[in-house]
Amino acid sequence: MESLVRELKEKIVTTLNLVDVSPDDIDDHEQLVGGRLGVDSIDVLELVIMLERDYSVKIEDREVGSTVFANLKSLADYVAANKPE
Amino acid sequence: MTGPRVFITGMGAVSPAGNSLNALTSALHQTGSALRTLGLFSAPSPLPVGEVPDVPPQQDFPRTHRLAAMAAEEALHNSGAEPDAIVLGGTTGGMLTTEERLKNKQHNPESFQWHGLVTVAHHLARHYNCSGPVINVSTACSSSTAAIKIAFDMLRAGLGKRILAGGADSLCRLTYHGFKSLQLVDPQGAKPFDRDRQGMSVGEGAAMLLLVADDTPPPDAVAEIVGGGLSCDAYHATTPHPQGRGALRAIRAALDEAAIAKTDIDYINLHGTGTPDGDLSEANALSHLLGHKVPHASSVKGMLGHSLGAAGAMETIISAHSIANGFIPANTGCATPDQNMGWEPCLSPVSQKVQTVLTNSFGFGGNNASLLLRGRERGGGLSSKKRVPLTVKGAACLTGAGDRNQSLDQVRTGYDCKGSLPIQDISSQLEANLVRRMKRLPRMALALAKAARSDAGTSRPPGAVFWGTGWGPLSETHDFLDRLEQSGDQFASAMDFIGAVHNAPAGNLGLYFEAEGPNLTTTAGDHSFEQALYTASLMADQLEQEFLVLAADEYHPRFSPLFDASVRSDPAPSDGGGALWVSASEDSREPKIMPPFLAFSTRGAEVIPRLVESLGGEERIREHTGAILLGIPAQLRDTAENQLQEFLDLTGFEGPTVDYRRWTGEFASASGTATVLAVQFVREGMVPASLVGGREDLPLRGREILLLGLGEHITGIRVAP
Numbered sequence: 008m009e010s011l012v013r014e015l016k017e018k019i020v021t022t023l024n025l026v027d028v029s030p031d032d033i034d035d036h037e038q039l040v041g042g043r044l045g046v047d048s049i050d051v052l053e054l055v056i057m058l059e060r061d062y063s064v065k066i067e068d069r070e071v072g073s074t075v076f077a078n079l080k081s082l083a084d085y086v087a088a089n090k091p092e
Numbered sequence: 093m094t095g096p097r098v099f100i101t102g103m104g105a106v107s108p109a110g111n112s113l114n115a116l117t118s119a120l121h122q123t124g125s126a127l128r129t130l131g132l133f134s135a136p137s138p139l140p141v142g143e144v145p146d147v148p149p150q151q152d153f154p155r156t157h158r159l160a161a162m163a164a165e166e167a168l169h170n171s172g173a174e175p176d177a178i179v180l181g182g183t184t185g186g187m188l189t190t191e192e193r194l195k196n197k198q199h200n201p202e203s204f205q206w207h208g209l210v211t212v213a214h215h216l217a218r219h220y221n222c223s224g225p226v227i228n229v230s231t232a233c234s235s236s237t238a239a240i241k242i243a244f245d246m247l248r249a250g251l252g253k254r255i256l257a258g259g260a261d262s263l264c265r266l267t268y269h270g271f272k273s274l275q276l277v278d279p280q281g282a283k284p285f286d287r288d289r290q291g292m293s294v295g296e297g298a299a300m301l302l303l304v305a306d307d308t309p310p311p312d313a314v315a316e317i318v319g320g321g322l323s324c325d326a327y328h329a330t331t332p333h334p335q336g337r338g339a340l341r342a343i344r345a346a347l348d349e350a351a352i353a354k355t356d357i358d359y360i361n362l363h364g365t366g367t368p369d370g371d372l373s374e375a376n377a378l379s380h381l382l383g384h385k386v387p388h389a390s391s392v393k394g395m396l397g398h399s400l401g402a403a404g405a406m407e408t409i410i411s412a413h414s415i416a417n418g419f420i421p422a423n424t425g426c427a428t429p430d431q432n433m434g435w436e437p438c439l440s441p442v443s444q445k446v447q448t449v450l451t452n453s454f455g456f457g458g459n460n461a462s463l464l465l466r467g468r469e470r471g472g473g474l475s476s477k478k479r480v481p482l483t484v485k486g487a488a489c490l491t492g493a494g495d496r497n498q499s500l501d502q503v504r505t506g507y508d509c510k511g512s513l514p515i516q517d518i519s520s521q522l523e524a525n526l527v528r529r530m531k532r533l534p535r536m537a538l539a540l541a542k543a544a545r546s547d548a549g550t551s552r553p554p555g556a557v558f559w560g561t562g563w564g565p566l567s568e569t570h571d572f573l574d575r576l577e578q579s580g581d582q583f584a585s586a587m588d589f590i591g592a593v594h595n596a597p598a599g600n601l602g603l604y605f606e607a608e609g610p611n612l613t614t615t616a617g618d619h620s621f622e623q624a625l626y627t628a629s630l631m632a633d634q635l636e637q638e639f640l641v642l643a644a645d646e647y648h649p650r651f652s653p654l655f656d657a658s659v660r661s662d663p664a665p666s667d668g669g670g671a672l673w674v675s676a677s678e679d680s681r682e683p684k685i686m687p688p689f690l691a692f693s694t695r696g697a698e699v700i701p702r703l704v705e706s707l708g709g710e711e712r713i714r715e716h717t718g719a720i721l722l723g724i725p726a727q728l729r730d731t732a733e734n735q736l737q738e739f740l741d742l743t744g745f746e747g748p749t750v751d752y753r754r755w756t757g758e759f760a761s762a763s764g765t766a767t768v769l770a771v772q773f774v775r776e777g778m779v780p781a782s783l784v785g786g787r788e789d790l791p792l793r794g795r796e797i798l799l800l801g802l803g804e805h806i807t808g809i810r811v812a813p
Contacts, residue, residue, distance in 0.1 A: 026524040045525055049329060052274060052586035060583045069275075 012083045022057050023050045035079045051076055062090045095248040095476040099313035099468065102302030103409045104166025104258075106159045108142040108295060108396050113166060116406075117413055120421040123441060125395050127281045127293050132263050133188075135581055139272070140281040142295025142397020143263060154186035154206050157215045159298035159402075160260035164216050167300040168256065170312070175302070176252030177224035178213050178692075179243040181235025181259035182401035183593060185209035188264040194573065199654065207655050208563070209594065210616040212260055214692070214804065223697030224252055225690035226805065227623050230401070230564075230594040230615045233363070233455035234322075235259055236299065237404030237463055238612060241320035244463075245630045247305040248477035258300035258405040266569070267400060268294050269576055270589030274330055282366030282398070283425040284391040285375070285437050292365040295397025299405035301412075309468035315412040315449075316466045318352065318474065321345025322631075324557070324602040324611035325458025329590050331369050332454060336377025341608060342460035343381060343450065349634075350464045350474070352448065357387055357464075359420050361411045361451040362437065364391025365398050366425065374454060375433035386435040388442055394425020404453040408463060411449040415467045418445050456590075457599035459611050479629045479687035481812075485638060486548025486673030488540050489768040490518065491756055492666050495543060496768060503755055503769070506782040510664040510757035512647045529587055530600065531567035532646040532667075537597035538604060540642050540671035545605075548638070548673040555637030556609040558628040559598035560620030562760020563655055566648035568592040601640065609635065618658070618725045620645075621670065621764035622688055622807040629687040632676035643764035644669025657727035658758040666757020670764030672771070683774040685767070689808035693735065699806050700738045707798060707808050713743045718795035719779045720749045721770055723763045725803045732802035739800065748784035755783070763801055763809075770797040770811045777813075 016030035025044060033044065040046050051072060058064045064086050066072045075085045105112065108126035109119035119126055130138035147158060160180070168175070186206035193203045205211070210228040217226045225246070229239045236259025243257035261267075271277050271294050278290035303317065304310060323345065325338030332338065347354055363374055378386050392410055399406060414420055423437035449465045488495065492511020493502040499509045518535050519527055521542060527535055537559065545554070568591035576584050590596060595613035602611050610631060614623035621643035628641045646652075647667035652659045659665065674685070689706035691699045707713055724732040736749075752766040773779045774797055779790040794813055801807030 024528045026528050048331070049529070049587060049590060055275070056273065056583050056585065060579065 008083060008087060011087060012079055015079060015083055018057055018061065019054065022053050033079060037078060039078050039082065040076050058086065062086050064089045094474055096305035096307055097474065098244050098247045098317045099304055099306060099309055100301050100315050100317065100412050101304050101310055101312045102167040102171050103314065103412065104163035104300045105406060105409055106144055106162045107297040107406060108144055111146060111162060113409065119395065120410065121441065123422045123424055125281060125424055127397055133265060135268065139277060139279055140293050141263060142293060142399060144296055153215060154189035155262035156182065156184055156186060156260050157206060157212050159262060159296065160212050160216060161219065163258065163260065163298035163300040164256060167302050168220065171302055173254065174221045175254050175256040177246060177255045178217050178222050179227045179239045179255060179257045180213045181229045181239035181404060182209050182212055182261050183230055183232060183235060184261045184264050184267060184401065185212055187266055188262050191265045191573065195577065201654055201657060201660060204654050208617055216256065217692045218694060221694050223692055223694045223699055225626065226692040228614060228616045230613045231455055231459040232457055232593055232595055233398065233400055234404055234453040234459045234461040235401040237453035237461035238322060240301065240405060240408055240463060241322060241461060242627055242630065243303050244317050244320055245477055247303060248474065249479055249630060254302060254304045256300060257303055259402040260298035261296055261399055261401040263294065263296045265576060266572060266592065269581065269584040270572065273584040273586040273589055276367050278366055281425065282394050284364035284366045284394045284423055285371050285430055285433065286426040287428045287430045289366045289368060289371060291367050292393065293397040295399040297396065297399035297402040297406055299402050299409050301405060301408060313468045315415045316468055317463060318466050319346045319350025319464040321349065321462045322610035323460045324608050325460065326602040326606050326608050327458055329599060330456050332373035332458065334373055334376065335380065336373045338458055338460045338608060339374055339377035339452065339454050340380055342462040343377065346462040346464045352464060354381055355385065356448045357450050358446045359387060359414055359449045360389035361407045361449060362389050362391040363452040363454045365393050370454065372432065374452065379434045388420045388438050390421050390423035390438045392421055392424065394423060404461065407451050411451045411465050414446045414449055415465060418443055420444065420446060457593065457595055458602060459595060478633060480632045480676050481684045481686050482629055482632060482674040483677065483679045484672050484674055484683045484685060484771050486544040487768045487771045488543030488547055489670040489765045490536055490540055490644065490668040491765055492668065496772065500769065500772060503782060504780045508755045510666045512665050512667050531565065531591060533561065533565040533567065533644060534591060534597040534600050536644040536646060536669055537642065538600060540644060540669055541601050541640055544640065544642065544671035544673040553605045554607045554640040555635045556631065556639040557598050557601050557607055557611045558624040558641045560614045560624035560643035560761065560764065561594055562615065562617045562620045562645045564594035564615060565591050565596055566646055566651045570648060570651050616805065618723065618760050618803060619801050619805040619807050621761050621767065622690060622801055622809065625685065625688050625809065626690050635676055638673060638675040640671060641674055642669065642671035643761040645759045645761040647759065656760060658725040661726040662758040664757055667759045668756065668765050669761045670768035672768065683771050684812045686810040686812065691806045693804060693806050700735060700742060703806055703808050704739065704742055707810055710743045714745055716795050717745060717747060717798050718792040719747055719784060719790065719797050720745065721752045721766050721797060721799045722749055723766065723799065723801040724751050724753060726753065726758050728803035735802045735806060748790060750783045763799065767799055767809055770799055773797055774811050774813050
C-alpha cells in the first residue's frame with residue numbers, strides 16, 4: 008500500500024504538472040481537490056483518465072469521484088480495492 | 093437617425109434530420125429524435141450522436157466543407173446576386189480529414205490544405221465569387237450566433253447589402269472523444285432539462301442564412317433580426333456560471349440593442365445541450381430575467397444533438413421558421429422536467445402566433461451569444477451603427493527576439509527577429525501556478541495581453557477581448573490527437589481538449605482579467621489579426637471601457653510545417669504575435685487605427701481600387717503615408733507581388749515599403765506583430781533606417797503608416813498619429 012501511495016503521488020504531480028510540489032510534500036490525509044495543491048475539477052478529469060489507463064480502475068460517476076478523490080488515502084484504498092489482479 | 097434593418101431572406105440547413113431545410117422542419121413537426129449511434133468512424137462503445145445521413149462520400153473537400161456548401165446552395169438558391177460578404181462560425185474545419193490522414197501517416201502538405209477553419213468560408217467565397225470580407229469566427233458553441241451578430245452589425249454599418257452568415261461543423265474524433273473526456277456526454281442521448289439528464293450528444297451540421305439590409309421588409313423576408321448580445325462568463329473553462337450571470341448579460345445586451353421589453357418574448361429557443369450544469373445555468377438566467385413568466389421555451393438538441401459551430405445558425409433558422417409559421421418545436425428528449433428550474437420547456441409542439449424570439453448559444457469557455465428575431469411586420473427602427481477608429485493606449489509584441497523593446501532593438505541594429513522564444517522566456521512574467529496547464533499558445537496570449545495592459549498604464553479589466561489566431565493551440569491539438577491514437581482511441585486528455593479549441597486562449601484571458609464583455613475569436617489564416625481588428629472596430633461603438641485586440645501563433649515542429657505553407661518555405665521557424673490595448677474614445681496624443689479594410693481576392697475582382705479608396709484615395713495615400721509595411725506570405729509571393737504592383741501603379745506611392753515577414757519570420761499572426769511595431773514608429777515619429785534601407789531613420793512628420801496584407805485576403809490597416 009505504501010508503494011501504491013507513493014506511486015500515486017508521483018503520478019499526480021506529473022499528470023497535473025504541479026509546480027514546486029514534490030511527491031513527498033503531499034500529505035496522505037490532506038484535502039486533494041480544492042485544497043492547498045490547487046487541484047480542481049479539470050484536474051480530476053485528467054486523474055480519472057490516468058486511473059483508467061494505468062490501473063484499469065474506472066470512476067463511473069461524480070458521486071463516486073468525490074469520495075475517491077477526497078485525499079490520497081481514499082484514492083489509494085479505492086485503487087487497491089478495484090484494480091484487476 | 094436610424095440605420096437599415098436586417099432581414100433573413102434565404103435559409104439552408106443540413107442536419108441529422110436530412111439534407112434540406114424541409115427535412116429539418118418536418119422533423120421538428122414530428123418531434124422524434126434524430127440521434128443515432130455513431131457510424132461515421134469507429135470508436136470503442138460508440139455513443140448516440142447527431143450524424144447527418146446520406147452525405148456523398150469524400151471527394152475533394154473535407155466533410156465540413158461539403159456540408160457548408162450544401163446549406164449555402166439552399167440558402168442562396170433563389171437569390172441571384174453574389175453575397176457582399178461571408179461570415180461563418182466553425183470549430184472543426186477540415187479536422188476529420190486531417191485525423192484520417194494523420195492516422196494513415198500521410199505527411200505531404202497537400203493533404204492538409206483544407207485543415208484551416210477559414211478554408212470552409214474560402215470554399216464558399218470562391219464558389220459564389222464573393223470578394224468582400226470573408227470572416228471566420230471560432231468561439232466554440234456560440235460561433236455561428238456570433239457570426240450572425242457580426243453580419244448584422246456589418247449590414248447596419250453599411251458594409252454590404254447582402255451577407256451570407258452561418259456555420260458548419262462535422263463530427264470528428266477530436267470533438268467526439270474530447271467532450272467524452274469531459275464526462276459531459278449522455279450515453280443514452282441528450283435529454284435537455286430532464287431531471288435525469290446526464291449530458292450532451294455531439295452532433296454535426298451546417299446552417300446558412302442570407303441576410304439583407306433594407307429599410308422595409310423585402311417580399312421574401314422570413315423574419316427580421318433586431319438585436320444581439322455577446323458576453324463572457326469569465327468563470328470556468330468548462331462550467332458555466334451557476335446563476336447564468338454571463339448568459340444574462342448577453343440576453344440583456346440583445347434586448348437593449350433591439351429596444352424590446354423582455355415581456356414581449358413569445359418563444360425562447362434554448363441552448364439546452366443536456367448537461368446538468370449547463371441547463372441549470374440557462375434556466376437560472378431565465379428565471380432571473382423573467383421570474384415566473386418564462387414563455388414557451390424549447391431546446392432542439394435532444395433531437396439534433398449539438399452541432400457546435402453550426403448550432404447557433406441552425407437554431408436561428410428554427411427561430412425564424414417559428415415566426416413565419418406560428419410553430420414552436422418541442423423540447424425533444426425531456427420526459428420528466430427538472431423541478432429545480434422553476435419552469436418547464438414545451439414537451440410537445442405548440443401552434444400559436446410567434447412574433448418575438450430569443451435564441452441562445454452559451455459556449456464552453458463561457459462565450460455567450462444571444463439573438464432576437466421578430467416577425468417582418470413588427471417594424472421599428474434601430475439606432476444607427478458605425479465603425480470607429482481605435483485609439484491605442486498600449487502595445488506589446490512577441491518575436492523570436494523577445495518582447496516589443498527587444499524586438500525593436502534587434503531591428504534597429506539591422507538584424508531580423510526570426511525564431512521562436514523559449515517557453516521559459518515567454519512565461520517569465522506569468523505566475524507558475526496560473527499557467528501550469530497552459531502550453532505554448534495560451535502563454536503567449538497571456539504574456540501579450542498583460543504587457544499591452546501594462547504599457548497602457550492601467551490595471552482595469554478589458555471591456556472585451558478580440559483574439560485572432562491562424563492555427564490555434566497546436567501543441568494541445570497535437571498532444572490530444574497523439575494521446576488518442578497511442579491508446580487506440582481509448583483515452584483522451586481532458587486538459588488538452590479544453591486547451592485545443594481556438595478560443596481557449598481568449599477564454600483564459602477572460603478568466604484572468606475578469607473580462608465579462610464580448611469575447612470573440614477570429615481564425616482566418618494569415619489575416620486573423622486583421623479580422624480581430626475588423627470585428628473590434630465594428631463593435632467598439634458599444635464598448636465604453638478600453639479593451640484588447642490581439643493575435644498570436646505558435647510554431648509547432650510537426651504541425652506548423654504541415655499546415656502552413658509559408659512556414660515550410662522559411663528555414664527559420666518563427667512565432668509570435670501582437671497585442672493592443674485600445675479605446676473607442678478619441679485621444680489626440682495617442683496613435684489611432686482606422687477601421688480596417690478586408691476583402692477576399694477572387695479572380696477578376698476589383699479589390700485593389702476598393703482598398704485604395706478605403707485608405708483615403710490615391711492622393712491621400714501619396715501625400716500622407718510615411719511608409720507601407722507589407723504582409724507577403726511566402727507561399728503566395730507571386731500573387732502578392734502582383735497585387736502590390738497594382739496598388740503602387742494606382743496610387744503612385746514612391747515612399748519606402750517593408751516586406752515585414754523578412755523581419756518577423758513567417759507565421760500567421762505576423763501582421764499583429766507588424767501593427768504593434770507600426771504603432772511604436774508612429775509614437776516615436778520615425779521608422780528605423782534599417783527597415784527603409786537608408787542610412788538615417790525616416791522621420792514621419794505627422795504622416796501615417798499603412799499595413800497591407802496580401803495573398804488570399806487583401807487587408808488594409810492605417811495607423812495615424
